[in-house]
Amino acid sequence: MPVVLVMISLDFLAQPAGFDLGETGGWLFDASQPLWQAMLIGLSNTLRVSMPALLLALLLGTVVGMGRLSTEPVPRRLAGLYVNSLRNVPLLVQLLLWYFLLIECLPAPNEALHLLPGVWLSKGGLAFPWWAPEAGGWSLPAQEAFNVQGGAAVTPEYLAVAVSLSTYSAAFVAEVVRAAVASVPVAMVEAAQTLGATQAQVRWRVVLPQAWRAAMPPLSNQVLNLIKNSSLAVAVGYPDLVSVGNTALNQSGKVLECMGLMMMTYLMLSGLASLVMNLLGRHSRTVASQ
Amino acid sequence: MLLSTVAHAGSVLDGVRQRGQVRCGVSTGVVGFSAPETANRWKGLDVDICRAVAAAVLGDPEKVSYTPLNAQQRFAALQSGQIDLLSRNTSWTLTRDASLGFHFVAVTYFDGQGFLVPKKLKVSSARQLKGAQVCVQAGTTNEKNLADYARRYQLNLKPVVFESFEAAFKAFFAGRCQAYTTDASGLASVRNKDAPNPDDYLILPETISKEPLGPMVKRGDDEWLAAVRWSIFALLEAEELGLTQANIEARKTDTDPAIQRFVGGGEDMGKLLGLDKQWALRIVKATGNYGEIFERHVGQGSPLKLPRGLNRLWTQGGLMYPPPIR
Numbered sequence: 001m002p003v004v005l006v007m008i009s010l011d012f013l014a015q016p017a018g019f020d021l022g023e024t025g026g027w028l029f030d031a032s033q034p035l036w037q038a039m040l041i042g043l044s045n046t047l048r049v050s051m052p053a054l055l056l057a058l059l060l061g062t063v064v065g066m067g068r069l070s071t072e073p074v075p076r077r078l079a080g081l082y083v084n085s086l087r088n089v090p091l092l093v094q095l096l097l098w099y100f101l102l103i104e105c106l107p108a109p110n111e112a113l114h115l116l117p118g119v120w121l122s123k124g125g126l127a128f129p130w131w132a133p134e135a136g137g138w139s140l141p142a143q144e145a146f147n148v149q150g151g152a153a154v155t156p157e158y159l160a161v162a163v164s165l166s167t168y169s170a171a172f173v174a175e176v177v178r179a180a181v182a183s184v185p186v187a188m189v190e191a192a193q194t195l196g197a198t199q200a201q202v203r204w205r206v207v208l209p210q211a212w213r214a215a216m217p218p219l220s221n222q223v224l225n226l227i228k229n230s231s232l233a234v235a236v237g238y239p240d241l242v243s244v245g246n247t248a249l250n251q252s253g254k255v256l257e258c259m260g261l262m263m264m265t266y267l268m269l270s271g272l273a274s275l276v277m278n279l280l281g282r283h284s285r286t287v288a289s290q
Numbered sequence: 291m292l293l294s295t296v297a298h299a300g301s302v303l304d305g306v307r308q309r310g311q312v313r314c315g316v317s318t319g320v321v322g323f324s325a326p327e328t329a330n331r332w333k334g335l336d337v338d339i340c341r342a343v344a345a346a347v348l349g350d351p352e353k354v355s356y357t358p359l360n361a362q363q364r365f366a367a368l369q370s371g372q373i374d375l376l377s378r379n380t381s382w383t384l385t386r387d388a389s390l391g392f393h394f395v396a397v398t399y400f401d402g403q404g405f406l407v408p409k410k411l412k413v414s415s416a417r418q419l420k421g422a423q424v425c426v427q428a429g430t431t432n433e434k435n436l437a438d439y440a441r442r443y444q445l446n447l448k449p450v451v452f453e454s455f456e457a458a459f460k461a462f463f464a465g466r467c468q469a470y471t472t473d474a475s476g477l478a479s480v481r482n483k484d485a486p487n488p489d490d491y492l493i494l495p496e497t498i499s500k501e502p503l504g505p506m507v508k509r510g511d512d513e514w515l516a517a518v519r520w521s522i523f524a525l526l527e528a529e530e531l532g533l534t535q536a537n538i539e540a541r542k543t544d545t546d547p548a549i550q551r552f553v554g555g556g557e558d559m560g561k562l563l564g565l566d567k568q569w570a571l572r573i574v575k576a577t578g579n580y581g582e583i584f585e586r587h588v589g590q591g592s593p594l595k596l597p598r599g600l601n602r603l604w605t606q607g608g609l610m611y612p613p614p615i616r
Contacts, residue, residue, distance in 0.1 A: 019433040020440065022423070022449045031437035103466040123465050124423075156466065157450065234428075237452040237461065243428065246362050247451065250429030253390040255366045 010261075012252045013039070019247055021239045023155055035248055042244030043265060049161050049240065050230040056166035057226060061173025068178045079174065086171035092232050094168055099160035099236040106156070112148050120148045127153040157238035161230065169226045176222060180215035181207060216281035223277060224270050231266075241265060300511030302374050303347070303564065311353050314340035315373035318358045320455065321479045322588040322596075323379050323399075332356045335587045336377040338577045339398055339505055339522060343375060346521045346569040351576035360454060361429035365390055368508055375518060377505040379473070381431045392506045393515050396522045399504070399588075400600035400609050401473040402497035403435050406481055409492050411468055416496040423448045425467035427458045432472055435499040459484055469494075473501050478594045517563050524570040526612035527552060528579035530603055535578035538571060551615060559615055570615070580610065 013036040020031050024041050025048045067079030086094070102123075107113060109124030118129040118140045127141035130152035141151030154162075184207050192206045233240040242262060249258035306312055316324035316336055324334040341351035359367050359378060368376045369391060379401075380386070382394040405416050405424070413419060416439070426432050428451045440447040450467050452458035459480045462470035470480070477493050485491050505522075507515050528534070531549055533541060542553045550556035554567035563569065577583055584601060585591045602608025 018437060020437040020447070020449050022451060031434070031441060100460075100464065103461060103464040108465060155450075234453045235457065237425075237450045237457065239451060243451060243453070246453070247428050247433060250362055250365075251385070251434060253365055253386065255369070 010257060012254055012257070015252070017248070018251060021244065022237070023158065023239050035252070038244050039241070039248060039261065042239060042241040045239050045244075046227075046230055046233075046241040046269075049158055049233065049238065050165065050227050053162045053165040053169070053230070054223060054226055056162070057169035057173055057222070060166060060170035061222075062177050064170060064174035065177025065181070068174060069181055083171045083174050086168055087175075091164060091168050091229055092235060095160060095164040095232055095235060098164045099156065102156040102160055109148060110143075112143055114143075118151065122148065123156060124148065125153045125155040126159055127151050155238070157233070157236050160236050161233045161238050161240075165226055165230060169222055169229070172222050172225070173219065176215050176218045177211075179218070180211040183214045184210045213281070216277065220274060220277035220281075223273050227269055227273060228266060300513045302371075302508065302511040302514040303517060306347060306374055306514070310348060311355050312340055312344045312348065312375060313357065313373045314343075314354050315357050315359045315364055315367050315376040315378055316340070317378045318360055318455065320379060320476060321483050322475065322592055322594045323479075324356075324358075324377070326356075326358070330356065333587070335399060335583055336379060336505070338583045338587070339377045339525075340375060342525055342573045342577050343518050343521045345572040345576035346524070346565055347517055349572060351572075361427060362453075365392075368392060368506060371508065374514070375505055375507055379475075379503045380506060381473075381501040382504055383431060386506075391509050393509055395505045395507060395515065395519045397502040397504045397609075398522060399475065399502075401475050401501035401503050403432055403471060403499040403501060404474040404477050404497055405494040406462070406470045406477045406491055407468065407494060409490055413494070414492075416469075416494045416498065417443055417445070419445055419447060419469055421446050421448070422468040423450055423466070425450050425452065425458045425462040425470045427451070427455050427472065428453050430472070431499065431501065436471055439498045473503070475588060475594070475596055478596050482593050482595075513564050517565065520563055520615070521569075521573055523612040523615065524552070524573050525577070525580040525583065526603065526610050527615050528570070528574045529581040529610075530605065530612065533574055533579060534582060535574060538574045542571070548615075557616075 014034050016032050017035045017038040018031050021029050021038060021041055023045060025044050027041050027044065029037065029041055064079045064082050067075040068083065070076045106121060106123045109122045112120040112122035112124070115121055120127040120141055120143065127148040128151055129138050129140050132139035139151050141148050141153070188206055188210070189202055192202045197206065230240060231242040234243040234246065245258050245262040249255055252258070316332055319325045320334070322334055324332055324336040327333045340354045344353045345351040357367060357373050364376055364378055364380065367373050379399070382397065386392065387394050405419070407413050424436060424447050426436055426449050433449060433451065436447060436449055439445070450461065452461060459470055461467060463484065463486060472480070474493070474497060481488050481491050481493065505518065507518055531552060533549065533552065538553065541549060542555065544550070547556055551559055553571045554560065558567050560566045560569040578586070584598060588594045588596045589598060598608065600609045602610065604611040
């Protein structure tokens with residue numbers, strides 16, 4: 001009886017992709033370019049959304065985490081509410097909520113909201129000024145008949161993914177920050193105060209370096225989580241690595257190959273992120289021991 | 291028994307018989323083709339193909355278990371043997387036919403890809419969609435056709451690709467895209483069932499691709515392939531012979547040799563397929579002929595009200611042409 005064997009081969013990656021990508025993040029791409037380039041753009045889209053989200057999550061998380069530690073009841077309660085409401089709802093639900101909020105509630109692209117000078121928000125996305133050397137300076141977006149033209153723009157898909165990823169991860173980062181600061185023994189602070197250190201010195205020279213060291217390992221986890229969670233982008237049509245990989249998988253029928261490629265790519269991304277976090281952690285240890 | 295040339299059944303057909311059930315892969319819900327009614331009751335044209343096969347092979351159209359599959363899962367489910375038959379509006383293309391380890395069985399619906407746009411966009415042809423954002427479902431031939439069409443007419447269409455069928459049209463109705471594209475049958479289904487107000491939306495006249503939809507089976511069991519293929523041809527043959535769910539019992543005694551062969555009164559056609567004499571009779575009793583299935587699920591008897599078009603019999607100017615059962 002003939003047995004159909006699915007042979008593993010990556011030759012198909014050199015074939016023309018045959019599909020277009022809605023967002024390429026500045027790269028030029030059309031359907032006649034090979035599949036591997038489409039996959040690379042998927043990877044670039046993953047990075048393009050997770051890196052800013054990571055930065056935002058760390059900033060917002062630190063602020064909320066400090067809020068949790070505040071002696072003032074109002075910021076403490078607000079921060080507590082933030083953490084508990086965001087980390088207890090699945091990310092996919094939040095992502096879809098953000099996405100449908102954006103595309104249901106925003107005005108059409110031909111009547112965009114003018115948020116700030118040069119910043120427009122509509123169902124077509126968020127347009128903002130961008131440095132355009134070929135135009136000899138900043139390119140400012142402006143409202144035209146059908147939509148907003150000029151500057152740079154990100155789509156509602158991008159916005160939904162970036163916002164939900166960063167706000168969700170920030171809740172976890174906040175807890176990491178809170179735990180790390182709380183882990184510094186009170187005796188350390190008291191000792192510093194006895195030695196006559198000022199409030200600022202206590203915070204910057206005593207508490208934060210030690211808290212930083214305690215925060216690094218759990219923070220690495222959050223960074224890895226955020227990068228991996230960006231794969232949920234597929235639910236709202238953002239062409240990230242998984243979305244492009246899925247399309248490639250379907251068009252070529254190479255299930256194992258495409259899944260394998262996606263897995264390897266995430267593995268490498270996570271490995272790289274861990275490496276960076278470890279380096280930062282080592283740096284903090286040497287700083288703290290000085 | 292001495293002279294019998296009973297086809298030796300392959301592993302899939304044997305498995306179906308042992309289990310007493312046809313495991314059928316269907317969509318996650320496309321009205322008219324395969325949509326859930328209750329827990330294990332499905333309804334639609336693709337579903338009736340599964341029921342016809344179960345009636346022919348197992349003698350009972352209810353002996354089907356349905357597995358809803360999205361566009362990404364469908365091929366892996368068939369490759370892995372999780373299902374026996376994929377009957378899920380899937381287009382027959384060379385790549386899929388030649389590279390996945392499957393056989394396309396027959397065409398059960400001739401479709402073509404089109405566009406749905408809001409009327410307020412004041413567009414009457416797909417060529418006017420220059421620069422438009424188009425909502426489309428991931429993992430379909432639609433994505434590639436869209437890219438081809440955009441290149442052919444230099445339209446610079448921007449696909450917004452969604453994982454699920456539902457997410458794609460929901461985003462379109464929310465105003466995220468200027469157009470929505472899928473097969474024409476799907477457009478009609480989405481417009482009539484899911485649009486906030488169907489009259490606000492227009493299906494553009496262009497058909498930009500050929501989408502011959504039909505079921506697939508895994509390679510390696512030719513007897514199973516034959517049983518499924520001839521079950522479908524029997525549906526078409528029944529329509530050609532004028533046999534319906536309602537009249538087939540009465541016409542069993544018709545002297546027309548073609549009808550006699552069909553109902554199992556004449557030569558034993560079933561034996562060659564490894565089935566019994568009345569396999570085709572049971573199919574028509576279970577589902578009616580192809581024309582009845584069409585009208586019930588997607589035609590005039592359904593909310594979709596799709597015209598028969600290319601799916602008419604060859605005798606009426608369509609493309610449906612069953613090879614003779616003889």
